[in-house]
Amino acid sequence: MRLREFAVDLETPLSTAKGDIERREGLLVAVDVAGETGVGEATPLPGWTESLADCRDALADLAEGDAVADANPESALEDGTLADAPAARHAVSLAVSDARARAADRPLAASLATDSHTSLPVNATLGDDGPEATVEAAETAVESGYDCLKLKVGARDPTDDVARLRAVREAVGPDVSLRADANAAWDRWTADRFLDSVEERDLDLDYLEQPLPADELDGHAVLRRLHDTPIALDESLAAVPPQRALASNAADVLVCKPMALGGPDRVRDLAARARDAGVDVVVTTTIDAVVARLGALHVAASLPGDRAHGLATASLLDSDLAVDPAPVREGRMRVPEAPGLGIDVSALFS
């Protein structure tokens, strides 16, 4: 197993209710499995995953036990070694899946599901900003072909967030779908008030993502009963066993971050349970470099459903680890057709 550390800056910080994301640091992992080299990425994000230091330690421990890891890196996925390090587990799991798909000579998505999508709609991700800047960013996104926008809310008074959403709805018209992500900023009363005014003004939100703190499953379930606006859970899935979130009737949609859930295999397991419960799944990045974004794209493409995914985050970075084989065009991403992730490993480990 080989490791390579990396750091990439965001072009402009992504402003959320829980602070700005300015820089992403992580590790690339390469493993040899089934006669092929596969690559994975660990880009931890505290709040969703272990710290960078813990991630680095977990992967270094694995790489040092090289004899074991090389003989069977998959054992580390199942034996609990990486149980408390979802970003590290994500890197190893993605690298193993990439190698296996390359060995089968199929794109990763097609190796995971026979009826995988070849392209997917994605939402534009708009940070917290004043009303004019938010409208301008929304208009630019729609002009470039997006028909789904996700706005960060929760960093200002909810009345101001409603005004931002109203201005965006007026600017983009009724056919663009709008999502709002509060990143756990509100209490039940504030979320209730926000949803009342959104619904009074017919702003028609596709969903409200994580209005309440991560452990408040019952609170989200109450909001679902009181309002027509669908509720999505994100932070909750990293904080409580995802099965509990499903069992609590707390969500219409699960926002699945492969990095936070511990790998593409974990997303697929959870998506199957969600499907049985009639809950939709949207896959998003954690603002990752090209390897993890491609992993998220392939796993999203392997799932049924036609909701836009939160994968359009490459443009937030000011540099990357390699040329992106899946740029966003007209609000969609095409799944690379080359084997595995569709990226050249030698370009990443030179």
Ligand SMILES: O=C(O)CCC(=O)c1ccccc1C(=O)O
């Ligand atoms: O979903 C998207 O559009 C992009 C991903 C995103 O918003 C995000 C990125 C990093 C950390 C948290 C989040 C989030 O969904 O809250």
Ligand SMILES: [Mg+2]
């Ligand atoms: Mg979110």
